[in-house]
Amino acid sequence: MSQLQAAMAENDVDAVVLRLAENVVLVTGWYVQIPGLGLVVVPREGAASLLVPDYEADEAAGVWTGDVRTFPAIRNDGPPTGGAIQALLEGLAAEHGVRGGVVGFEGSFETIAPASLAGEPNAVGLPTQALLRETFAAERLTDVTETLESMRAIKSERDLDRLRTVNEVALIGLEAFKERAVPGKSEVEIMAAVEAAVCARGHGHRGARVVRAYATVYSGPDLAAGWQYFRSRTRVVERGDVVMLELGTVADGYWSDHTRTVVAGQAGAAQREAYGAMRAASSAAFAAAVPGATGGEVDRAARETCTAAGFTQFPHHTGHGVGFRYHESRPQLVPGGTDVLAAGMVVVSEPGIYAPELHGGFRHEDDAVVTADGAVPLVTTDYGLDAGEGA
Amino acid sequence: MSQLQAAMAENDVDAVVLRLAENVVLVTGWYVQIPGLGLVVVPREGAASLLVPDYEADEAAGVWTGDVRTFPAIRNDGPPTGGAIQALLEGLAAEHGVRGGVVGFEGSFETIAPASLAGEPNAVGLPTQALLRETFAAERLTDVTETLESMRAIKSERDLDRLRTVNEVALIGLEAFKERAVPGKSEVEIMAAVEAAVCARGHGHRGARVVRAYATVYSGPDLAAGWQYFRSRTRVVERGDVVMLELGTVADGYWSDHTRTVVAGQAGAAQREAYGAMRAASSAAFAAAVPGATGGEVDRAARETCTAAGFTQFPHHTGHGVGFRYHESRPQLVPGGTDVLAAGMVVVSEPGIYAPELHGGFRHEDDAVVTADGAVPLVTTDYGLDAGEGA
Numbered sequence: 001m002s003q004l005q006a007a008m009a010e011n012d013v014d015a016v017v018l019r020l021a022e023n024v025v026l027v028t029g030w031y032v033q034i035p036g037l038g039l040v041v042v043p044r045e046g047a048a049s050l051l052v053p054d055y056e057a058d059e060a061a062g063v064w065t066g067d068v069r070t071f072p073a074i075r076n077d078g079p080p081t082g083g084a085i086q087a088l089l090e091g092l093a094a095e096h097g098v099r100g101g102v103v104g105f106e107g108s109f110e111t112i113a114p115a116s117l118a119g120e121p122n123a124v125g126l127p128t129q130a131l132l133r134e135t136f137a138a139e140r141l142t143d144v145t146e147t148l149e150s151m152r153a154i155k156s157e158r159d160l161d162r163l164r165t166v167n168e169v170a171l172i173g174l175e176a177f178k179e180r181a182v183p184g185k186s187e188v189e190i191m192a193a194v195e196a197a198v199c200a201r202g203h204g205h206r207g208a209r210v211v212r213a214y215a216t217v218y219s220g221p222d223l224a225a226g227w228q229y230f231r232s233r234t235r236v237v238e239r240g241d242v243v244m245l246e247l248g249t250v251a252d253g254y255w256s257d258h259t260r261t262v263v264a265g266q267a268g269a270a271q272r273e274a275y276g277a278m279r280a281a282s283s284a285a286f287a288a289a290v291p292g293a294t295g296g297e298v299d300r301a302a303r304e305t306c307t308a309a310g311f312t313q314f315p316h317h318t319g320h321g322v323g324f325r326y327h328e329s330r331p332q333l334v335p336g337g338t339d340v341l342a343a344g345m346v347v348v349s350e351p352g353i354y355a356p357e358l359h360g361g362f363r364h365e366d367d368a369v370v371t372a373d374g375a376v377p378l379v380t381t382d383y384g385l386d387a388g389e390g391a
Numbered sequence: 392m393s394q395l396q397a398a399m400a401e402n403d404v405d406a407v408v409l410r411l412a413e414n415v416v417l418v419t420g421w422y423v424q425i426p427g428l429g430l431v432v433v434p435r436e437g438a439a440s441l442l443v444p445d446y447e448a449d450e451a452a453g454v455w456t457g458d459v460r461t462f463p464a465i466r467n468d469g470p471p472t473g474g475a476i477q478a479l480l481e482g483l484a485a486e487h488g489v490r491g492g493v494v495g496f497e498g499s500f501e502t503i504a505p506a507s508l509a510g511e512p513n514a515v516g517l518p519t520q521a522l523l524r525e526t527f528a529a530e531r532l533t534d535v536t537e538t539l540e541s542m543r544a545i546k547s548e549r550d551l552d553r554l555r556t557v558n559e560v561a562l563i564g565l566e567a568f569k570e571r572a573v574p575g576k577s578e579v580e581i582m583a584a585v586e587a588a589v590c591a592r593g594h595g596h597r598g599a600r601v602v603r604a605y606a607t608v609y610s611g612p613d614l615a616a617g618w619q620y621f622r623s624r625t626r627v628v629e630r631g632d633v634v635m636l637e638l639g640t641v642a643d644g645y646w647s648d649h650t651r652t653v654v655a656g657q658a659g660a661a662q663r664e665a666y667g668a669m670r671a672a673s674s675a676a677f678a679a680a681v682p683g684a685t686g687g688e689v690d691r692a693a694r695e696t697c698t699a700a701g702f703t704q705f706p707h708h709t710g711h712g713v714g715f716r717y718h719e720s721r722p723q724l725v726p727g728g729t730d731v732l733a734a735g736m737v738v739v740s741e742p743g744i745y746a747p748e749l750h751g752g753f754r755h756e757d758d759a760v761v762t763a764d765g766a767v768p769l770v771t772t773d774y775g776l777d778a779g780e781g782a
Contacts, residue, residue, distance in 0.1 A: 033622060036502065076726055077706035100639050107517040111427065114505065116510060117621065119605035119639040120717045121505060123514030126534055141519055188594040196587035203579040204625040215512035230508065231424060234595040248510040264540040315468035335467055
């Protein structure tokens with residue numbers, strides 16, 4: 001908040017209005033339920049206000065101790081929701097003396113994190129811009145995406161605590177994956193079992209209110225060439241197949257990103273070697289992820305470790321930021337990347353080695369917080385490469 | 392396509408560029424995998440082009456028989472994705488002679504359908520607008536949301552066929568719900584089981600490639616007052632509880648919307664009566680949904696049926712359009728609604744009766760296509776109100 005208000009003062013922005021789920025989480029910690037029905041107004045000076053539907057008020061007040069204002073939603077027997085939101089915004093514009101000023105909006109968020117009803121996320125387009133112009137009688141609107149992106153790159157203690165929760169919740173899915181990635185199961189069955197385990201057992205973990213998992217499972221020789229085509233199929237896993245899980249997990253608006261690879265049955269020697277090189281590359285990336293390092297240096301540490309072990313890391317990114325979204329735009333851990341790491345950033349590393357002679361590919365991804373001693377994983381699990389034959 | 396091009400000619404729009412998953416589905420039938428990495432360019436005259444990542448090309452060509460152009464994505468060892476998309480757009484602008492013209496964009500889509508990687512949907516913001524201005528050397532951009540919304544309100548035969556598929560897939564979830572909504576299960580367990588069933592068994596149904604379910608389960612006395620708070624909890628269902636499922640399902644970019652209510656154990660007489668009134672209201676809504684009727688008339692038919700049975704329908708909407716999104720913006724079946732129905736529209740009806748004396752509330756929702764004989768459900772299932780005691 002103070003960081004946002006400082007940036008507002010510097011850029012002559014009088015008020016900022018946020019309505020994307022991820023930015024409402026950033027400022028208030030509240031994970032909105034129905035996308036768009038949750039807004040934050042931040043004046044240049046004074047307290048921010050959270051606007052939520054009336055039926056969410058009690059629970060929101062338990063998460064955000066600041067000013068909460070409510071509007072009716074869904075029912076048709078009161079004032080329409082749009083008009084009520086408009087009236088609240090006009091009231092706040094007057095209260096804070098920011099009518100006629102410059103209003104900041106989320107103009108450049110094009111990849112967005114869904115709210116808890118994930119099937120229908122929301123965006124900020126021309127209608128929101130018209131609403132802000134009208135309710136603030138705005139002199140002009142200004143895009144504050146850059147400020148928000150830079151604010152959220154470094155996580156607070158509260159953020160780290162919540163990211164630890166979502167990482168622990170994700171472990172439920174990683175374990176379910178290893179149990180199910182066995183001969184005879186289809187990719188979509190394994191995917192469904194992972195998501196169901198995270199959902200059924202993740203809710204309530206360390207008080208998590210809203211948990212969802214987004215899993216993709218891919219298997220077999222296509223992994224060598226088609227690793228990038230993340231789409232679970234009805235393909236049935238055969239003995240000896242490499243099986244890969246991509247898993248995005250969200251708990252109360254905080255996101256984690258994990259990957260695991262196992263072999264249905266037992267891995268061969270060449271597969272074990274490649275897997276070992278990939279794991280070493282991941283460790284090297286985390287070790288290099290110290291404050292002041294560039295994303296390019298972290299990427300290089302991973303690739304050089306792979307090369308030293310006789311393998312070639314695939315030319316996708318080595319990693320990226322994570323937390324308020326499944327993939328954050330910074331830092332990018334890529335060849336030549338110039339983003340500079342700082343303590344409190346949370347990054348993933350996910351080097352991958354893919355080759356036909358390995359009958360697939362290997363990737364392993366974890367989330368870690370940047371410290372002076374390198375990036376420290378938020379959770380750890382290492383169950384090896386053999387998923388076995390199943391029951 | 393011809394409808395879109397006619398609207399473009401009428402409004403002096405030279406080209407339209409679409410990058411929201413739902414609009415790519417509308418024009419080409421292709422459901423993009425990674426949000427934003429899939430675009431359609433429609434010139435005012437001539438053929439449309441679909442732009443997809445190179446690794447998606449074969450599968451996309453199996454769905455869309457028109458012009459498919461590809462760009463590299465995800466890997467870092469070729470031209471950057473952004474630049475490659477830009478070059479394709481510039482080429483198309485030149486080919487169609489629309490450089491310097493008016494370019495239509497999805498300016499007012501603020502509620503959006505996610506692509507198949509649902510954890511990170513995309514939006515159209517300032518960066519896309521800048522891209523269009525630059526690559527088309529556009530005279531100006533113009534918002535074509537209204538044209539797209541009106542095009543998609545009436546479904547083609549292809550659309551209806553695919554909507555039948557997703558409705559059949561959703562039935563898997565409705566059946567799984569009834570089996571699990573029994574004493575001793577938690578809301579999140581039931582939710583997870585429904586989603587897992589749809590995912591594991593829906594893939595491949597009538598050739599469906601990509602299936603996801605978005606379920607919410609709510610139970611117990613809170614349904615009477617808190618029906619609108621769609622958030623599955625760790626609450627364990629008790630004998631006699633009313634249990635409600637809200638289910639959005641997507642198969643290859645086509646969406647359905649269903650609700651079911653059961654009683655864990657056996658319903659009482661008053662509950663059965665209310666449930667019957669609600670079902671009758673739903674049937675009345677569908678019977679009234681003939682071409683030429685207004686949304687308000689359909690809503691009134693439902694409410695009057697409820698009143699005649701001695702109950703009061705809750706003041707949320709009676710229904711809405713569905714298909715390219717979980718909830719479409721038109722037609723709205725609401726009190727006083729002025730949207731006029733037409734043959735080929737697909738609507739849901741979901742009247743609800745909620746009251747403390749019923750120990751909860753009852754809502755039942757199905758999807759139906761508007762015909763001269765009223766709206767005909769795309770699938771039917773009627774398993775009554777008693778979920779029983781479970782195993």
